[in-house]
Amino acid sequence: MSETDGPLYKLPLDTYQPHVTYTSYISTKQMIDQVLNEDQEYLAWKIKSKRLPGNMKEYMDEFKKELENFENMEWHRKSQSVPPSKSTSNKVTKKQSWDMNRVPSNVVFARDIYENKINSLPRPRELDETELKKLFMSHLDDEQMNRYEVFKRTSLAKNQIKKISSVVTNQTVANNINLLLGGVGKIFVGEIVEKALDVKEKWLLGLAVNKFHERKRIGSSLKKHLKKLTCLVERSDSEDAFPDMNDSVDESEPEDIDTDDESEVKFLKTSNDLIQSQENVESVRKGLIKQFNTLVTKFNELDVSVEKYNSSPLLPEHVHEAWRLYRLENDTLPNGQYRTQGEGNGMMFR
Numbered sequence: 001m002s003e004t005d006g007p008l009y010k011l012p013l014d015t016y017q018p019h020v021t022y023t024s025y026i027s028t029k030q031m032i033d034q035v036l037n038e039d040q041e042y043l044a045w046k047i048k049s050k051r052l053p054g055n056m057k058e059y060m061d062e063f064k065k066e067l068e069n070f071e072n073m074e075w076h077r078k079s080q081s082v083p084p085s086k087s088t089s090n091k092v093t094k095k096q097s098w099d100m101n102r103v104p105s106n107v108v109f110a111r112d113i114y115e116n117k118i119n120s121l122p123r124p125r126e127l128d129e130t131e132l133k134k135l136f137m138s139h140l141d142d143e144q145m146n147r148y149e150v151f152k153r154t155s156l157a158k159n160q161i162k163k164i165s166s167v168v169t170n171q172t173v174a175n176n177i178n179l180l181l182g183g184v185g186k187i188f189v190g191e192i193v194e195k196a197l198d199v200k201e202k203w204l205l206g207l208a209v210n211k212f213h214e215r216k217r218i219g220s221s222l223k224k225h226l227k228k229l230t231c232l233v234e235r236s237d238s239e240d241a242f243p244d245m246n247d248s249v250d251e252s253e254p255e256d257i258d259t260d261d262e263s264e265v266k267f268l269k270t271s272n273d274l275i276q277s278q279e280n281v282e283s284v285r286k287g288l289i290k291q292f293n294t295l296v297t298k299f300n301e302l303d304v305s306v307e308k309y310n311s312s313p314l315l316p317e318h319v320h321e322a323w324r325l326y327r328l329e330n331d332t333l334p335n336g337q338y339r340t341q342g343e344g345n346g347m348m349f350r
Contacts, residue, residue: 006296006299006300006301007031007035007300008028008031008032008222008296008299008300009296010292010293010296010297011229011289011292011293013286013289013290013293016233016285016289017233020226020229020230020233021230021233022230022234024230025226025227025230028222028223028226029223029226029249032219032222032223032299033219035215035219036212036215036216036219039212039215039304040212042304042305043205043208043209043212043304046205046208046306047205047209050201050202050205151186151190154186155182155186156182156185156186156189158178158182161178161181161182161185162178165177165178165181191326192319192322192323192326193314193319193322195322195325195326196314196318196319196321196322197314197318198322199318199321199322199325200312200314200315200318201306203318204306204309205306207306208304208305208306209304211302211303211304212304214302215299215302215304218295218298218299218302219299220249221255221271221295222292222295222296222299223249224249224250224251224253224255224275225251225271225274225275225288225291225292225295226292227247227249227251228251228252228274228275228288229285229288229289229292231251232280232284232285232288233285251275252275252276253275254272254275254276255268255271255272255275256268257269267291267294270287270291271291274287274288274291275288
């Protein structure tokens with residue numbers, strides 16, 4: 001087998017018989033499954049890191065532990081313990097039926113636990129602005145320091161701010177107000193850029209998911225082609241060629257054609273003709289090898305990793321989507337019924 005830039009190998013077209021064996025089929029199949037499993041675990045980890053928490057189970061478990069620790073405190077037990085009176089000392093305590101609308105007297109809220117923990121901590125000395133800035137700068141890594149320096153040195157064009165403020169207010173604006181508008185605009189641009197970076201990462205993650213599904217489809221096709229070729233080389237049916245294998249791969253099942261690309265449609269039709277062929281001739285074998293090698297190249301070229309695109313530049317589409325999300329989150333985008341007034345083309349408030 002010839003070397004390739006990936007986990008799978010291509011089959012030689014002329015001397016393929018020694019390489020097409022039962023052992024080679026099993027090892028290639030296991031390699032495909034291993035690669036797909038690693039990609040799936042990687043994508044699941046990336047998606048989980050971007051997904052918002054869907055429930056409060058972890059929070060409630062932590063709150064339950066804090067509540068148990070709070071109830072086990074000695075001072076808490078003393079405050080809740082009441083000496084029994086003479087009239088009730090000889091009576092049998094019965095289970096009380098609490099009213100749903102009444103709050104028990106001994107209930108403990110999370111805010112109480114939080115305040116008690118904060119009060120129990122030692123009070124540090126309050127730092128002034130200079131010391132806080134030094135503490136902040138000392139905890140930044142190289143990348144964060146570079147971003148902070150760029151953000152600090154960057155400023156909006158003063159002439160443009162003065163021009164926009166004069167146009168909006170229809171009067172001359174003082175320099176102090178323009179300076180304030182420049183600072184606010186700088187923060188606003190920073191928020192849009194941060195949101196655009198988040199949009200870029202989510203789009204890259206969506207692209208990686210699409211690549212994973214494409215790689216999964218190609219892996220299934222690779223198994224069919226290699227099993228069909230192995231059956232032909234072994235010169236027997238699939239049941240006789242693999243008597244001890246509980247294989248779920250159906251080498252006679254045709255490929256699904258769900259694309260509009262003419263070259264891809266032609267490739268899939270050729271694969272279906274070869275897979276469904278009942279002839280054990282050299283032309284069918286070499287045709288399967290050519291199709292298999294083409295699929296191996298596609299399988300090796302697909303990469304679901306998104307870390308290599310971290311330094312890629314922002315595109316205008318990322319900024320547009322960030323601006324759209326910013327307007328939606330801040331309720332500054334009119335409702336759809338108002339944006340489709342008049343001619344119904346959505347251009348009324350644009």
